[in-house]
Amino acid sequence: MKAYHHGDLRRALLDAAVDALGEAGPAALSLRDLARRAGVSHAAPAHHFGDKAGLLTAVAIDGYRALALALAEARVRTGSYREMGVAYVGFAVGHRAHFEVMFRPDLHRPDDPELRLAATKAGNALAAGARDLPDGPGPAAGLAGWSTAHGFATLWLSGALPRSLGPDPIAAARTVLGAPAL
Amino acid sequence: MKAYHHGDLRRALLDAAVDALGEAGPAALSLRDLARRAGVSHAAPAHHFGDKAGLLTAVAIDGYRALALALAEARVRTGSYREMGVAYVGFAVGHRAHFEVMFRPDLHRPDDPELRLAATKAGNALAAGARDLPDGPGPAAGLAGWSTAHGFATLWLSGALPRSLGPDPIAAARTVLGAPAL
């Protein structure tokens, strides 16, 4: 056994947090439960993250980095802003735990520098795709696309969308994101 | 003093909940704090709502009813689905506490019958507006509009949108919702 010095307790706690968030949502997350899952004492998480908000800030940072990668990948793969929106939905559904923490400022530290940087980079990845749009419309079109993808993702996750869309969020997103504007 | 029998403790607790949610978000909501605000004992809320999820379910029900009213009002006033989207954003910003609970199934009881009914009615109000759209596109257009309005509202509330949109969410929403589709 390793007793003291876990090896990479920080990573283990983050992984446990993602698991726990996926099982019961952010409201039910407990630092002590994460410690139990990682096999350490109840106060160990505080050493690495300070407090609960610190841990969730780290989760959000991981999330923004993964989102930026997913968006950039979709852009080089398809060259389509709409498909970047589909990828955005795919990230939200596939990394629900991260996604739910990222856009909830009351759960983390919104002004953490590292968080701000990661969020900005993800925003830049999106904005780069928006510039590929068939030119003409102003910068509002990029925000409209972001809003649509983000709204579809959160509505899907909250279970508010009608079942007629079918079970596959990616296919449903491709349908809805292709619909004409308001 | 009224000692026992508050008069309308249920309503007082719901009002206190909306205040508290507006001040610190759902994560910091405490039933005991609500009881203190209403001047009753710490276990009084449980009698009216069962538990925390029950109270938040009641908040969500109030929210869906108010949203349905706001959407119907916007429809008769403007006849425009786009302006219903603007009203949707206005509701989210003006009733942030309700809005944040409504779309968070882990905070309330998603299968509560009264909740389902209220949510369905609000959905019908939106769907009615979608039928006014310049025909041609399928039913996906209604969902796209909903997604855009919902996404803009949640992004605005989370502070993720760029400051270049200005301080007025209604004006910003009118700009973004009018942008062309993806």
Place this chain on the structure above:
DNA sequence: TGGGCATCTTGTCAATGTCAAGTTAAGGTG
């Protein structure tokens, strides 16, 4: 080899959600 320091533990405290049991008053029935 030995000291410094990050890492983790143990112990504790106030606060919270929830349950059980008791207390008070309001409203209907005789």
Place this chain on the structure above:
DNA sequence: CACCTTAACTTGACATTGACAAGATGCCCA
């Protein structure tokens, strides 16, 4: 008007949690 059923609220308790303080452990480097 007396009675009593029942809803509304209180009191008390318990396990759990986040956070803090102080101590224990072992790795790394001088």
